[in-house]
Structure formats: C-alpha cells, structure tokens
Amino acid sequence: MERPHPRRWLPAFALSACLTSPALAEPAIEVFTTAGEPAVNVPSGVAVIELDAPGRLDAELSQDLPADPELAESMMRERMATPEWQEVADRYADSYLGLARAWQLGVEKVPVVVIDGRYVIYGQPDVAEALREADHLLEQEGRR
Structure with missing residues (x-):
C-alpha cells in the first residue's frame, strides 16, 4: 500500500x-x-x-528456516504440529481475510x-x- x-x-x-x-x-x-x-x-x-500483516507473518513463520527445501519443509511440519501453531494459523487466516476485505472494498x-x-x-x-x-x-x- x-x-x-x-x-x-x-x-x-x-x-x-x-x-x-x-x-x-x-x-x-x-x-x-x-x-x-x-x-x-x-x-x-x-x-x-x-x-502488511500477512507479510510479517510469512517472515515470522519462515524465520530460521534453512536454505535446503527438504529440511525447511521438515522443520515447518514440526512447527505446525505444536499447539502454538493453531494461534499462528488463526492469525494468518485472519490477516488474509482482512487483505481480501480491503480488495473487495477497493x-x-x-x-x-x-x-x-x-x-x-x-x-x-x-x-x-x-x-x-x-x-x-x-x-x-x-x-x-
């Protein structure tokens, strides 16, 4: 924006x-x-x-991931299995809903x-x- x-x-x-x-x-x-x-x-x-929340959350979620795609995927799967992940996932979904609403309103x-x-x-x-x-x-x- x-x-x-x-x-x-x-x-x-x-x-x-x-x-x-x-x-x-x-x-x-x-x-x-x-x-x-x-x-x-x-x-x-x-x-x-x-x-800008989706971009900030992307950065937060990908923090400290290795350059190797397979290893990064494995680490993300481990992160997603934790209870804290649900809160992050909810924030992530809400941030994209807000972005979609802004687009809808022009x-x-x-x-x-x-x-x-x-x-x-x-x-x-x-x-x-x-x-x-x-x-x-x-x-x-x-x-x-």
Whole structure:
C-alpha cells in the first residue's frame, strides 16, 4: 500500500442518521492501515486491519528456516504440529481475510476509515476524528 495522501471523502447514501441517532444501529467501521501507520483513538469494537500483516507473518513463520527445501519443509511440519501453531494459523487466516476485505472494498491507500462499507475517509489515522469528519460532511450534504 502507498503512503497516505490528503483526506478524501467518498460519500454514497445517507449515513448521517446512523452516526447521530442512538435509536439506529451503530455503523460498521473498519480501519485499514499498516504497522508503520498505526491507527489511534480507535473506538471499542472497531476492526483494525493491518494490510502488511500477512507479510510479517510469512517472515515470522519462515524465520530460521534453512536454505535446503527438504529440511525447511521438515522443520515447518514440526512447527505446525505444536499447539502454538493453531494461534499462528488463526492469525494468518485472519490477516488474509482482512487483505481480501480491503480488495473487495477497493481500498487504494492507507490509512483509511470505511463506514458501512460505503463511506471512505483516506489519510486520517485518528479514527475518532475521521468519524467526526464524516458526521460533519454528512450534515453539510443534508443541507443541500
């Protein structure tokens, strides 16, 4: 993923009621970033997906493997037989699901906050601030 660029707002349908009305269901919020671009002020329950996690896990899993392919395969099979492997395997699967979700949404750059899979704010690592920006922009659109 590329470095962040100036904030960009991609509105779709009326989300303002979701952000301001307690009577309606909370909007689904997803944050896509990388380890080098951490998200801050993330409300509880908000998914933060680090798009570079699969590569980091690949490096972790292949750490200290020998150059000999047969020996490396044997060592990986031993690692996979340990109880710790299930946790790593779950993290690995989750990281690729996050990557697939970003692709599905058409994420172009990070950091990005996606609201209800339809509203996108690029370039804002502060999630609480991105939600305030979204609310403000939707209020402006509602007055037109």
